Amino acid sequence: MKYIVVLGDGMADEPLKELEGKTPLAYGATPVMDSLAQLGEMGMVKNVPKGMAPGSDTANLSVLGYDPELYYSGRSPLEALNIGVDMKEGDVAIRANLVTLSQEEENYEEKRILDHSADEITTEEAEILLEAVKKELENEIFQFYPGTSYRHCLIWKQGMTVPLTPPHDIRGKKIQEYLPEEPLLLKMQKKSYEILKDHPVNLARMEKGLNPGNSLWFWGAGTKPSLDSFEEKFHKKGAMISAVDLLKGIAVGTRMKNISVEGANGGLDTNYEGKADAALKALLEDDCDFVYVHVEAPDEMGHQGSIEKKIKAIEYLDGRVVGRIKEGMDASGEDYRMLVLPDHPTPISVKTHTANPVPYVLYDSRNQEKKEGLSYSEAEAQKTGKMVEKGHELIWHLLEK
Numbered sequence: 001m002k003y004i005v006v007l008g009d010g011m012a013d014e015p016l017k018e019l020e021g022k023t024p025l026a027y028g029a030t031p032v033m034d035s036l037a038q039l040g041e042m043g044m045v046k047n048v049p050k051g052m053a054p055g056s057d058t059a060n061l062s063v064l065g066y067d068p069e070l071y072y073s074g075r076s077p078l079e080a081l082n083i084g085v086d087m088k089e090g091d092v093a094i095r096a097n098l099v100t101l102s103q104e105e106e107n108y109e110e111k112r113i114l115d116h117s118a119d120e121i122t123t124e125e126a127e128i129l130l131e132a133v134k135k136e137l138e139n140e141i142f143q144f145y146p147g148t149s150y151r152h153c154l155i156w157k158q159g160m161t162v163p164l165t166p167p168h169d170i171r172g173k174k175i176q177e178y179l180p181e182e183p184l185l186l187k188m189q190k191k192s193y194e195i196l197k198d199h200p201v202n203l204a205r206m207e208k209g210l211n212p213g214n215s216l217w218f219w220g221a222g223t224k225p226s227l228d229s230f231e232e233k234f235h236k237k238g239a240m241i242s243a244v245d246l247l248k249g250i251a252v253g254t255r256m257k258n259i260s261v262e263g264a265n266g267g268l269d270t271n272y273e274g275k276a277d278a279a280l281k282a283l284l285e286d287d288c289d290f291v292y293v294h295v296e297a298p299d300e301m302g303h304q305g306s307i308e309k310k311i312k313a314i315e316y317l318d319g320r321v322v323g324r325i326k327e328g329m330d331a332s333g334e335d336y337r338m339l340v341l342p343d344h345p346t347p348i349s350v351k352t353h354t355a356n357p358v359p360y361v362l363y364d365s366r367n368q369e370k371k372e373g374l375s376y377s378e379a380e381a382q383k384t385g386k387m388v389e390k391g392h393e394l395i396w397h398l399l400e401k
């Protein structure tokens with residue numbers, strides 16, 4: 001038996017009047033996931049425990065079977081695992097985003113945050129910008145490590161896990177009341193704007209009509225995580241396929257195999273087929289029992305507030321990932337169980353994450369008894385009345401047979 005999780009980051013949403021009262025998931029053409037709903041089981045699952053912040057960190061830990069209340073020690077430390085940072089006890093990892101701040105205001109505090117991702121700046125450009133920051137700001141206490149696209153890491157030697165605001169939560173807002181209260185962090189963030197605002201890489205981006213990465217933004221502070229081995233916990237050999245450091249970091253922490261796919265970039269134009277093919281290869285050729293395929297695009301499109309692009313991302317996920325995996329597995333003759341779900345909703349209306357339950361569909365290739373008319377959506381999953389209260393228990397359901 002083989003086991004597959006396909007995770008559409010931020011895929012769940014709220015009904016939109018622009019879509020005749022439907023959600024993007026319900027509105028988009030998703031024939032493959034609909035067929036899984038007809039042949040499998042649907043329900044709702046709470047991936048974010050009460051009182052915890054809804055993020056891909058807490059929610060994906062849940063989906064992978066790790067109770068965030070026991071295992072979560074902050075977001076950035078999980079990413080740091082993948083970036084290859086050797087964190088010591090007492091060190092604090094902080095996510096450093098390259099963001100776009102408005103330029104016209106004189107004072108830093110007066111600026112607004114226009115884009116938490118600097119138009120999903122390329123990793124190559126980001127590395128150059130981070131190098132410029134490093135030169136001026138790095139010392140024995142603070143060290144910078146480049147990650148992927150706009151997502152980077154600051155290590156604060158023997159630091160503090162201070163409260164910080166995620167930049168994707170305050171897009172369009174004046175930054176004053178969301179700035180770090182910790183004076184050293186605030187000073188560095190301000191200084192980064194001076195270093196970056198007229199950097200040639202940013203000038204070239206603006207020339208092309210792209211948002212510049214003109215400031216760092218610190219958030220997601222945490223200490224070194226200690227995760228149990230996935231194989232010891234679940235007795236399955238697991239592999240992770242994701243473009244983002246957070247998920248790859250979780251895989252490092254849980255000693256799962258990390259599979260890199262060329263052209264997988266966390267964006268709408270990611271290499272969907274490449275991810276599906278990598279999953280098939282891991283299961284059918286490389287002796288893995290379990291693969292976790294993570295697709296970031298629906299979440300990013302939710303943050304951008306683009307209905308059209310979010311639907312596209314979901315449709316691509318359906319045909320080019322879920323469909324392609326299903327076809328490949330069916331052709332192989334191996335029995336398999338496949339779970340498809342989001343981690344958390346990223347509703348278009350709020351452009352950020354919420355903690356609400358999300359719909360899941362669980363398919364078992366041995367069951368071909370069809371319930372006509374069903375489709376995979378928030379509303380239909382809700383109608384089943386099934387609710388998994390503790391997200392980290394759903395994986396046992398996937399692995400049970």
Ligand SMILES: [Zn+2]
Pocket residue numbers: 010056168299300303346353
């Ligand atoms: Zn997100």
